[in-house]
Amino acid sequence: MRDFQMPGRSPVYATNGMAATSMPAATLTALDVLRAGGNAMDAAIAAVAVLGVIEPQSTGIGGDCFCLYAPAGTGKVVAINGSGRAAAGYSIDWFESQGLTEIENTSAHSVTIPGAVNAWETLLAAHGTKGLGELLQPAIRFAAEGWPVHSKVSYDWKRNEDKLRKNGADAFLPNGHAPAVGDRFTQPQLAETLRAIAKHGAKAFYEGPIAANMVATLRAKGGLQTEADFANGLTNAQFVTPISTPWRGYEVFQCPPNGSGMLVLMMMGILGGLETPGEGPLSARRLHRHTEAARLVYRDRDAFLADPTQVDVAVDHLTSGQYLGAMRALIDDARAMPHLPAPGEAMLPVHADTVYLTVVDRDGNACSFINSLFQSFGSGILAANSGVMLQNRGFGFRVERGHPNCIAPNKRPMHTIIPGMVMKDGQAVMPYGVMGGHFQPMGQSLFLTNFLEFGLDIQEAIDLPRLFPYRGKLQVERGIPADIVRELARMGHDIEPAELPHGGGQAIWIDRKRGHLVAGSEPRKDGLALGY
Numbered sequence: 001m002r003d004f005q006m007p008g009r010s011p012v013y014a015t016n017g018m019a020a021t022s023m024p025a026a027t028l029t030a031l032d033v034l035r036a037g038g039n040a041m042d043a044a045i046a047a048v049a050v051l052g053v054i055e056p057q058s059t060g061i062g063g064d065c066f067c068l069y070a071p072a073g074t075g076k077v078v079a080i081n082g083s084g085r086a087a088a089g090y091s092i093d094w095f096e097s098q099g100l101t102e103i104e105n106t107s108a109h110s111v112t113i114p115g116a117v118n119a120w121e122t123l124l125a126a127h128g129t130k131g132l133g134e135l136l137q138p139a140i141r142f143a144a145e146g147w148p149v150h151s152k153v154s155y156d157w158k159r160n161e162d163k164l165r166k167n168g169a170d171a172f173l174p175n176g177h178a179p180a181v182g183d184r185f186t187q188p189q190l191a192e193t194l195r196a197i198a199k200h201g202a203k204a205f206y207e208g209p210i211a212a213n214m215v216a217t218l219r220a221k222g223g224l225q226t227e228a229d230f231a232n233g234l235t236n237a238q239f240v241t242p243i244s245t246p247w248r249g250y251e252v253f254q255c256p257p258n259g260s261g262m263l264v265l266m267m268m269g270i271l272g273g274l275e276t277p278g279e280g281p282l283s284a285r286r287l288h289r290h291t292e293a294a295r296l297v298y299r300d301r302d303a304f305l306a307d308p309t310q311v312d313v314a315v316d317h318l319t320s321g322q323y324l325g326a327m328r329a330l331i332d333d334a335r336a337m338p339h340l341p342a343p344g345e346a347m348l349p350v351h352a353d354t355v356y357l358t359v360v361d362r363d364g365n366a367c368s369f370i371n372s373l374f375q376s377f378g379s380g381i382l383a384a385n386s387g388v389m390l391q392n393r394g395f396g397f398r399v400e401r402g403h404p405n406c407i408a409p410n411k412r413p414m415h416t417i418i419p420g421m422v423m424k425d426g427q428a429v430m431p432y433g434v435m436g437g438h439f440q441p442m443g444q445s446l447f448l449t450n451f452l453e454f455g456l457d458i459q460e461a462i463d464l465p466r467l468f469p470y471r472g473k474l475q476v477e478r479g480i481p482a483d484i485v486r487e488l489a490r491m492g493h494d495i496e497p498a499e500l501p502h503g504g505g506q507a508i509w510i511d512r513k514r515g516h517l518v519a520g521s522e523p524r525k526d527g528l529a530l531g532y
Helices: 024-035 040-054 092-097 116-127 137-145 151-159 161-166 188-200 209-220 227-235 261-272 284-304 321-328 437-453 458-463 482-490
Strands: 012-014 018-021 064-070 078-082 238-240 243-247 250-254 354-360 366-372 381-383 388-390 420-424 427-435 467-470 473-476 495-497 504-511 516-521 528-531
Touching: 012 018, 012 528, 018 024, 018 040, 018 504, 018 516, 024 040, 024 137, 024 354, 024 528, 040 064, 040 116, 040 137, 040 354, 040 366, 064 116, 064 420, 064 427, 078 116, 116 227, 137 188, 151 161, 209 227, 209 381, 209 388, 243 261, 250 261, 261 284, 261 321, 261 437, 284 321, 284 437, 284 467, 284 482, 354 427, 354 504, 366 420, 366 427, 420 437, 427 437, 437 458, 437 467, 437 504, 458 504, 458 516, 473 482, 482 495, 516 528
Parallel strands: 473 495
Antiparallel strands: 012 516, 018 354, 018 528, 064 078, 064 366, 078 238, 243 250, 250 420, 354 366, 381 388, 420 427, 427 504, 467 473, 504 516
């Protein structure tokens, strides 16, 4: 239990339904849907549509999504891949002919065909009880009438003024600047686009005037996207088989590649074979081990993670007990690895800003949902007539001939966004997720071990200070005690204060024994958890 003399918040308890999102209005939207008879899927999609309006730097209909859904009473977890593909005109031959060796994150070449809207419609058809026509109404209202800009949203917006100016997204810089905290921001063009989707379905987004506006915007900036590419997006979403690993009596589920959920399973597999450090979750030994495991699995991500429909991704090998045990043996409790072994090597050969939300309804359906533009405001390219800010997921590709993640026509890039689901004895016990770009697998594994291994309550497990090995540095949040930071440096970690907080999480624990729900929400963002 937390110290009530210190800043913090308590977990939220409820008995009928629960939602946790990164904005209060989105959480309330989800609850309104639940109380009006909708299920967890209905509520999640209504909420994520609202987030795309009032947290526009993080998500929107110009982005992608992934979802894990555990229908009550089935003992199953359903996964959908709603990530978009590169336009058909993009090939390594074209990039080489242009002398381009990388994709700029604000260029039209970084824009993949948005996958979210098709995925929303596909999920509702399979598991919802309501249609887009009803569920998009709150988002339409927020876009048309405006909503006050919250603190973290304003902070992120201000940091990205130059990106928006560079790409001429003037509508997002009223009076030439980012809105201040409390300013009401309206998006009338987006409201009209959402109305069209509500009336005609996803087809209105991928075909006709809205698609034509997005294509014209991209072509004017040198992009190769066509209206045919967008039309193909109408059938993009795919139900896929989730991947999982057993962990201390639970089963942790993730979406398979091209998402990065495999990394969570790898880290949990490495750490699960070590005894729990008695010094606690903020001890140097615990944080050092977690960092070393992350360094190893992110190394493998950069080498192997790609679109499995176009290249072979050796998921079974990389998540096998033998491989993870060999990686575990590389971790020395006394010092950081000065050099990592080559990708895929651990004594064995290898075979060739975002929003997260979760909803559980009164019937026990559990939804774990993540939707993203990737970096803040995605590419920064706004299709002005339709009000759609376009993602920059193509920045995740390599422009490197022969690399598994090399850009190719109609290929999905390596993706960072990952929803999570924990099952026990054939029943969902916790939909959860941690936002934050590349940090997400690290964040998920920190949260899971905080909660399931070290026994912190669900809110404390989200609150706990974080760290992340990135680009050769160990980025530490200010909340990690100074003596622990000094000890990590003594072990050989190159310490760097984190410029920004690491990620943002939401989680709902389904306490089946006592018949209630318990939720936590990210203090590093503006949201909250609510139940009834």
